[in-house]
Amino acid sequence: MSPLLEIRDLRIEGRSDEEWHPIINGVDLTLGRGEVLGLIGESGAGKSTLGLAAMGYVRDGVRVSGGSVVFDGIDLLNASAEEKRSLLGRRIAYVAQSAAASFNPAHKLIDQHVEAPLRHGVAERGESVEDAIELYRKLRLPNPDEIGFRYPHQVSGGQLQRAMTAMAMSCRPDLIIFDEPTTALDVTTQIEVLAAIRDIVQQFGTSAIYITHDLAVVAQMADRIKVLLRGDEVETAPTREMLEAPKEDYTKSLWAVRGYKRPEKPAPAAGAVPILSVENVTAAYGTATVLEHVSFDIHAGRTVAVVGESGSGKSTTARVITGLLPPRAGQVRFDGETLPPGYRQRSKDQLRQVQMIYQMADTALNPRQTVAQIIGRPVRFYRGLKGRRLRARVDELMSQIELDPATFRDRLPGELSGGQKQRVGIARALAAEPKLIICDEVTSALDQLVAEGILKLLARLQDELGLSYMFITHDLATVKAIADEVVVMKEGKVVEHGPKTEMFTPPHHPYTDLLLSSVPEMDPDWLDKLLAERGVEDLGEAATGKM
């Protein structure tokens, strides 16, 4: 039998600065019926472009310059608009990264769900609604009978992502393209979505292309994995083979990232004054209490990781410490002395001692200032350096973050890569010569290789300068890599708190346990084992039984 999708020597170019630059340089891809292919690579590797090309679609400003895409005997690149229209949505479907941005907020889920079947004449509205409810049930959405009649904003992110998968399934397509469907979700939510997607794809024998940058996720989902690097294929192999014995150096380096681990530092001496203590802090936005009696200490030269799902109050804690959100009760002490609650009342020196590094380097750096201006401002502001001495200090800081001053001094943030921007953010924090740096999800927007570089840099700086870090993250792999102590937060409270080794050895608080076990591992059987452990039966089949 011929394969469902066959891409041969596909070349795609994108237009920028009045020139065409290659995005995909001759990639081959074959997808059999019922097969799930994982497509991984860093951002900019051309994963999404390739995924869209599999639907015969290219974005604006992008063109196909060679090769062929054949879907079930139909040449998609030369098909007429009408032919494509009859295929897309019906035989080929697409699930986008952000369901929240992809659903039309003005219409109910069910109305958007039935659109494709109605347009393609696959089903009447009534049948289609019934089918939608059935799909919702199979995808383990709560209240399957009613959830479809809500608007997108009334449904949580993980549920929306599943509703979108249901929508893609509405015409029972032969092929679904999943473009990073779980990237925007919390680990605990991710599990449900992954399990739901996997079950439903298996059940209907749908072929799928699963695009992601997370190796552990793709290991759960795909039968085969294809690794892309800057528009070129690195290697393709069945999942288990690829995980056990990657052939190419690049693939090996991707695998090795997860191995980075920093030894835990010895416990601080008893009675030592912590550099920062958060004491019994309660904080609220208006009437909504977001933090309740939060207390923990950070000792000099140590890294404290604060973990939890989104909405657990991690970032709010940082806002209280920096003084952006004065607490309702409790206090923050720095080096033994109580800090005024609001940043406006703090002295210049108190402000200097605590610096922040932000998650999104794009919004953390002023796009209209050069790297030298960004880094130089705190030096000038706190130290009063000017002219040649300022320049020398900026160059010193830039070499500390491993950016060549001569090349990068006069660049704007728009001319830097994601990792370089994050480094500039770090340099700006260092420029103030602080004792404590709050790192708010600093690696979660970066590719794994780049993120590892940033973590190593932070670790080196800590050793050299004796810095303390408060490391806010939801990624437990990062915690394992660099933390000395861990604070687990849930719904504005500290659930568990202790040294890392203690935290990663049972017995845990049930929530810590849930959090820990939800982190995907590189074992292709991990999801099955986990579901079995948690006592979640293979609901897909259970639902079939009910049919």
Next chain:
Amino acid sequence: MSGWLWTLLALAGLAALAFAGRAGARLATGGAPRFRDMGFGEAFGWALAGAAVAGGVWLWLLPGAVYFRWAVTGFALCAVAAFLFRILGRHVGPEPTKRLFRQMPLTAAFGILAILVYAIVAIFAGWIAPHGQEAVLGAANIVPGGDPAMGGNPDFPLGTDRIGRDILSRLIYGAQNTVGLAFATTLLAFVLGGSLGLLAAVVGGWLDQVLSRGVDVLMAIPSLIFALLLLTIASVWAEGARGLLTFYMVLIIAVIDSTRVFRLARAVGIGIVVMDYVEAAKLRGEGMGHLVFREILPNATAPLLAEFGLRFCFVFLTIASLSFLGVGIQPPLADWGTMVRDLAQFINFAAFAPMVALAPLLPALAIAILTVGVNFVVDWMLHRSSGLKS
């Protein structure tokens, strides 16, 4: 009734043409994707465009369509001038401007050329103009064109007005008066509205409320009527002193227009204030001045600049309309709005003496070309600044 019928028939004809044309093109090219995937709407658009071009050619050949021929010729000349200007810019001057001209679209080149010409004319009006703006030269109502057979005079190529002042000279001085005042007014409106708007965005709270509600009140009153009312009061204060009245006019229009700038600056500012780099600056302990002028303003320049271009045109038109109504720039100072008003009755001659009717159209054209030119440049700047971000 027959009008409706003709419209319907024409639409049906266009539709048939579109359908036949598309089918023909498909046959001729053997189903090239360009025509195979063409929607009927697009085909109809092409048919409509074709019909419009045919209509234009027909109009050109019609003996009576003098103005149409002038307009087309003028448009072509402007395009050629812009093209030549761009070629000049690409080969003369320092490397950065050469590079700028290489990426420039023709519209922007035209806009820059127009602004340059206006600026030179405005600055050197005293040297360029053959006569003074207030000089009464005797013969009144000389027809433009300088052809004695048609009632013109070679000494006054654009003719003279009702009391015998040279229109060319007044046009040239008008650039100085109208453009200069409009520029000053817009600048003032921006300083006022821009700084208050950004301040409201940064500080928020009650200051934002007071300023915003104040602006709402000002905006609730129709602006031209409001300006008229205030100017009437101001003219009493000025007690006939012309310079003072002009100053009041600048102030009044600037305040009224600054409300629009305030809204824009505040909206843009609020979007920027939530950025992490502003938070970082706040946490560094930076003062209000640094926050507004170093962190926020540079990132708000693109939309503010676009607004500046548009606002300049509106202010310019407001001054022209106020002058037209008689409360703006006072005679004998030359001003395009006043000139349109003074020469307006000649438009009635358009049907049988096109040259005579040209007189009121010239100052109107001067206003229009500058407005279009400024907008072309602003569009291009916006395009460039948004391109830099991505």
